[in-house]
Amino acid sequence: MPISSDCRMIEPPSPIPFKTPPRHERGMRDSSGWRPTAYRSHTIGQVVANGADMVGSEVTLAGYAETVRGRGAICFLMLRDGTGRIQAFLKKDNMGEALFDAIQSATRESTVQVTGTVAQKRPPEVAEGEPSPPPEYEVNVSTGAILADAAAPLPVGVIDEVNVGLDVRLDNRHLDLRRAHVNAMFQLRAKVLQYGRDHLISEGFQEINTPKIIVAAAEGGTNLFSLQYFETPAYLSQSPQLYKQLAVLGGLERVFEIGPAFRAEKHDTYRHLNEFISFDIEGAWMDDEDVMGVLERMMCHIWSQVAANDLDLIDAVNVFRASQGQDPVSVEVPSLPFPRIPYCDAIDIVQAEGGEIEWGEDIESHHCDIIATQYPGFHFISRWPMSMKPFYIHHKEEERGSSGGQLSRGFDLNYGRDEMTSGGQREHRVDVLEQNLRDMGLEPADFTFYTDGFRYGAPPHAGWGLGVARLLMVLTGASNVREVVLFPRDRSRVTP
RNA sequence: GCCCUGAUGGUGUAGUGGCCUAUCAUGCAGCCCUGUCGAGGCUGCGACCCGGGUUCAAAUCCCGGUCGGGGCGCCA
Incomplete structure (x- = not known):
């Protein structure tokens, strides 16, 4: 896919201006001291933990496409790296149509890079009387790239609840x-x-x-x-x-x-x-x-x-x-x-x-x-x-x-x-x-x-x-x- | 090496001789939808481990093989 050839490369690392509380999300690594790399300006964990202070700033993130929920002209991409999980919000009006279509049709577990601005996520609807969840943050994507496509279907589902036999798991340990x-x-x-x-x-x-x-x-x-x-x-x-x-x-x-x-x-x-x-x-x-x-x-x-x-x-x-x-x-x-x-x-x-x-x-x-x-x-x-x-x-x-x-x-x-x-x-x-x-x-x-x-x-x-x-x-x-x-x-x- | 047990779509399963053109979930593909968040709706796709046998008829019973699972042995 030609789109993967123009993924964005990040400038050399600068000091990390973040104070991330350790482990903002269950089981994710504390990346508060991680420096930018060639493929991302921030870890997902850094954005999730510092979202309130980062609203409006541009970030480049990279991760695995955990789910891709297409809604026609808009698309929700749940992106996961080893430090966290964040929603990327894509709107066809805001980006090239070819790129939008490519990401919307990306297979699960493909690796994707996105660049966009941090924004507060619209809160999910809650049942009457339920407390509103704490604010979460997302990235409004302006550009991006598919870094590597994942073949489908996956031999081992990453977020499926179906129990998988140990032998199949070990044959596909990387997944x-x-x-x-x-x-x-x-x-x-x-x-x-x-x-x-x-x-x-x-x-x-x-x-x-x-x-x-x-x-x-x-x-x-x-x-x-x-x-x-x-x-x-x-x-x-x-x-x-x-x-x-x-x-x-x-x-x-x-x-x-x-x-x-x-x-x-x-x-x-x-x-x-x-x-x-x-x-x-x-x-x-x-x-x-x-x-x-x-x-x-x-x-x-x-x-x-x-x-x-x-x-x-x-x-x-x-x-x-x-x-x-x-x-x-x-x-x-x-x-x-x-x-x-x-x-x-x-x-x-x-x-x-x-x-x-x-x-x-x-x-x-x-x-x-x-x-x-x-x-x-x-x-x-x-x-x-x-x-x-x-x-x-x-x-x-x-x-x-x-x-x-x-x-x-x-x-x-x-x-x-x-x-x-x-x-x-x-x-x-x-x-x-x-x-x-x-x-x-x-x-x-x-x-x-x-x-x-x-x-x-x-x-x-x-x-x-x-x-x-x-x-x-x-x-x-x-x-x-x-x-x-x-x-x-x-x-x-x-x-x- | 011994005993027991099992093998059904990519994954996990239901199915004890004819009701199987094989169940369900998940997945995958396509369509619809400009705020989803376990998304939803609609339409599709995809499997009986291999070889032999019994029977009018086998996913189902028998034999052999292959590969799993459990228990044990072996293991400073």
Whole structure:
């Protein structure tokens, strides 16, 4: 369409003269500090928030055509960008007829640029006795351009209330993301990572990055994806475990990493993916209790910051939930400390409620359901049997379980039935590490890539790994991790 | 890998052997309308996952396949 070739380019940015209240509209970004760009003089959010002061001034806006209501010689275009939503009012008399017709017949979700003057919108008719809504503002368009046409029909409706299957949504994630509640979930994800970072940095942790292409497993157990690294067979990392420990051994004291982990397991559940983002920390001179403290303080910080700053995003999620007949989610800041349930006590709880489990067996999901009835929020399950933990977990000889089995300093953080975090104090004595390997039927000579790091002095240390998507599930009420992962990778999905 | 369950216009659905030339919503297309705002009115468009079988007759029953959903297992 020739019209798209003459879209208006904006002069270079000037200082922003606005004081925008944060988040004027549910789920929209605060753009009060955003500068003009080549394609717009203002964000829609800036005009919506400052409309009263801007009446009569000319603005150029750009966004997605959410709806186009043609009325013959006039036309209402609801324009949306990531910061807000505003009505553009087009009158055939006020602009070129070809442009008017082009915009009036634009398909939904086409991107459109308009230039016009800000005006107060005529108030909608309200029923007798109803209060008039607060004044709103619109743009009386004098010129514009269609930047990119959207094909019709859309595979996923952006404002339709029809519920769309997850598979169709993920195949069209770029469109799915335009939906308010989905967009809000990913804003929340960024906030959770931001607040988590803020908190760890405030406790002296520094951010690191570790390699994801490795030659040997950083730890045993799970299956790895193999690949060819030039002439060498290699794998994708399943955990930063070894590397964050080496960083601590190297004197970085307190480190964290937010990065991908890959596991070639054929699991197919709402809470597992084959590529996921793991939020890991490791700290020197710490034991399991110390890092549990870091974790619960971080959780508390994240939840209280979301409660203070981002409830509009939660609201956006709840609006959608209400349309689907689901209960709203709420942000209840957890109190400190989180309950600590030693493994032995957890077994007692499950047994007392009729669950079948013996000391030394794993606490499975249906057991967690039982525990969660008594501890519905965040809770630690600590001091697991050494036999159930990897060789690098620390133990103290004298700490024995109710049946006499060796306990470890490994712990999990659960919420409800789901495991959020696994962590523990690490074994820093190389001779004990090697004995642990032998106890588990493994050959120390096969693990020198790991144990060699411990031969030159090692601080006692501890750490944990947190599944970011699982945390988001708790915060947003999502029932599947795929909801809160942009482009999830599971057993049957490698695209888009 | 196991058990259960499902596949109908672009999307979400109704439909338990003949009443299906397939329901409804949304969508899409066209027309009318110079202030709509969940716009409205009118007219259209568009679907039974694939292959085989049973039957006079299959969206519907059977078999196989493909692809989903739920539960579980596997999973530091």
